[in-house]
Amino acid sequence: MTVIKANDLNLTFETNDGPVHALSGVNLSIDKGDFVSFIGPSGCGKTTFLRCIAGLETPSSGEIFVNGMTPDEARRARAYGYVFQAAGLYPWRTIGGNIRLPLEIMGFSKDEMAERVKRVLDLVDLSGFDKKYPWQLSGGMQQRASIARALAFDADILLMDEPFGALDEIVRDHLNEQLLQLWARTEKTVGFVTHSIPEAVYLSTKIVVMSPRPGRITDVIESPLPEERPLSIRDSAEFIDIANRVRDGLRAGHGDV
Amino acid sequence: MVCARGMGMYRSILPILTVISVIMAVWVIAVVPMNIHLTADQAQRDGIAVTPDTPIARRNVSGISLVVQNPHLIPLTYVNTRPNLPSPHQVGGELFASIIDQKITSKRSLVYHGWVTLAPTLLGFAIGTGLGIMLAVGIVYSRVMDKSVMPWAIVSQTIPILALAPMIIVVLGAAGIQGVLPKALIAAYLSFFPVVVGMVKGLRSPDHMQLDLLRTYNAGASQGFWKLRLPSSAPYLFASLKIGISASLIGTIVAELPTGAKAGFGARMLVGDQYGQPILSWAALFAAAITAAALVGIIALIERGALRKMGMMSA
Numbered sequence: 001m002t003v004i005k006a007n008d009l010n011l012t013f014e015t016n017d018g019p020v021h022a023l024s025g026v027n028l029s030i031d032k033g034d035f036v037s038f039i040g041p042s043g044c045g046k047t048t049f050l051r052c053i054a055g056l057e058t059p060s061s062g063e064i065f066v067n068g069m070t071p072d073e074a075r076r077a078r079a080y081g082y083v084f085q086a087a088g089l090y091p092w093r094t095i096g097g098n099i100r101l102p103l104e105i106m107g108f109s110k111d112e113m114a115e116r117v118k119r120v121l122d123l124v125d126l127s128g129f130d131k132k133y134p135w136q137l138s139g140g141m142q143q144r145a146s147i148a149r150a151l152a153f154d155a156d157i158l159l160m161d162e163p164f165g166a167l168d169e170i171v172r173d174h175l176n177e178q179l180l181q182l183w184a185r186t187e188k189t190v191g192f193v194t195h196s197i198p199e200a201v202y203l204s205t206k207i208v209v210m211s212p213r214p215g216r217i218t219d220v221i222e223s224p225l226p227e228e229r230p231l232s233i234r235d236s237a238e239f240i241d242i243a244n245r246v247r248d249g250l251r252a253g254h255g256d257v
Numbered sequence: 258m259v260c261a262r263g264m265g266m267y268r269s270i271l272p273i274l275t276v277i278s279v280i281m282a283v284w285v286i287a288v289v290p291m292n293i294h295l296t297a298d299q300a301q302r303d304g305i306a307v308t309p310d311t312p313i314a315r316r317n318v319s320g321i322s323l324v325v326q327n328p329h330l331i332p333l334t335y336v337n338t339r340p341n342l343p344s345p346h347q348v349g350g351e352l353f354a355s356i357i358d359q360k361i362t363s364k365r366s367l368v369y370h371g372w373v374t375l376a377p378t379l380l381g382f383a384i385g386t387g388l389g390i391m392l393a394v395g396i397v398y399s400r401v402m403d404k405s406v407m408p409w410a411i412v413s414q415t416i417p418i419l420a421l422a423p424m425i426i427v428v429l430g431a432a433g434i435q436g437v438l439p440k441a442l443i444a445a446y447l448s449f450f451p452v453v454v455g456m457v458k459g460l461r462s463p464d465h466m467q468l469d470l471l472r473t474y475n476a477g478a479s480q481g482f483w484k485l486r487l488p489s490s491a492p493y494l495f496a497s498l499k500i501g502i503s504a505s506l507i508g509t510i511v512a513e514l515p516t517g518a519k520a521g522f523g524a525r526m527l528v529g530d531q532y533g534q535p536i537l538s539w540a541a542l543f544a545a546a547i548t549a550a551a552l553v554g555i556i557a558l559i560e561r562g563a564l565r566k567m568g569m570m571s572a
Binding site: 054055056075076078080081082084085086088090091092101102104105106133134135153 | 466467469470471472473474475476480484485488491566567568569
């Protein structure tokens with residue numbers, strides 16, 4: 001079943017230096033339960049595309065549907081949870097309070113909120129941290145809390161914009177592993193922006209390779225890797241093959257370099 | 258931890274003490290040449306030998322050279338009853354006499370005058386803060402108010418309050434409004450401005466990401482205000498309140514100066530001036546400064562507690 005569908009999507013930003021073609025002729029469909037990574041150099045439109053799905057940007061032309069609705073309708077229907085590059089937790093709220101933020105806004109009952117906070121904290125392996133303040137947590141833990149916040153209201157789409165970009169490699173590996181387990185348990189559809197090739201290959205069922213000026217899709221790779229993926233899978237021949245194909249796609253997009 | 262905090266206190270107190278001792282030294286030294294002419298006149302009347310020996314001749318001599326010619330008069334410069342510059346112990350003595358030795362209901366008690374000034378200061382501060390926050394909310398949420406109110410708020414602060422205060426008092430007096438309120442309004446006039454400026458900046462301090470996050474929840478404008486913008490503005494608000502409370506006190510004192518007020522720090526300073534009692538003026542001045550420092554200190558304490566509780570200041 002198709003959850004997200006883009007048909008000939010274009011987005012042009014008017015700037016002082018003239019128009020910038022952030023997205024040009026983007027066609028893509030994402031099925032329920034897919035883990036889709038968007039990879040490409042800066043300026044390729046991967047974040048812009050994610051923001052279009054979220055209804056945070058409005059395309060100049062073309063169509064995009066999320067759960068059969070326009071992105072803006074989907075946003076109003078709270079169809080997705082969004083995780084930004086920075087955790088962006090409110091320093092004046094506890095971890096529990098931060099996770100309650102969307103629930104308060106959406107009008108959940110007190111008992112329901114308490115139950116959900118506990119459940120998503122368990123999911124991201126932060127049980128017992130609900131009374132702590134953000135500054136008492138490491139960067140990796142803060143980002144996990146922000147993922148819990150995005151999961152709290154049970155949207156079946158999770159959009160993540162370079163969520164681990166600011167973290168060091170060791171923490172990142174660990175969180176990638178946890179994210180895969182979480183995805184397997186929750187069966188959510190995930191859109192994941194990254195510029196790390198190993199991260200994209202390790203996580204995804206589908207890798208969308210993009211290139212800049214104008215921002216467009218140059219390759220879509222369906223991953224043949226099994227669902228069960230230990231970190232050691234990154235040394236397998238299959239993994240290296242896909243990584244090479246992604247690298248070729250990125251290079252082709254950079255024909256002028 | 259305790260040790261570190263103790264070190265911190267020590268580090269912050271030492272520079273303050275240094276500055277205070279430099280000021281005291283300059284003050285003590287300045288008393289002598291500032292008062293020497295007065296002292297020489299009085300000494301001559303009391304039969305003490307002075308060079309030069311006529312007041313007219315002395316007028317043509319600078320304070321410093323008069324001191325050099327009459328070193329035996331130096332101790333007397335510290336004990337004039339009507340000095341040009343009172344000495345520290347005279348001001349301290351007057352402060353002590355008018356705060357500790359008087360009943361606080363007495364017209365000569367600085368505590369009484371302090372309360373007369375403090376009441377409109379606090380009322381004006383409350384009015385100014387409330388008005389400032391409301392204007393800031395309007396400016397942040399309405400483009401029209403942003404374009405129209407802000408320039409006038411700035412213009413309002415360019416008018417000398419000394420010229421405006423008597424007009425406001427007279428106009429309100431003609432309308433039958435007297436007592437605490439006119440002074441409070443002048444205090445509010447000075448204290449709303451820093452609150453507007455700080456709160457506009459504070460309410461606009463959440464970054465794009467935080468605003469986008471709320472959009473992904475489809476949050477309404479009022480939810481954005483109460484849950485994000487208002488708490489984010491707390492550090493800016495406290496910085497403004499510290500400026501606002503001292504501006505408020507200055508506003509009240511200025512309101513007391515030109516209007517023949519019978520009580521308050523401002524009236525006390527004026528009485529000292531008019532009746533040739535500079536020590537009174539200086540004591541009132543110091544009492545006002547101590548009051549201002551205490552008010553700012555109280556807000557700083559509340560700020561520390563609040564921001565620490567909000568996780569916006571490391572514990």
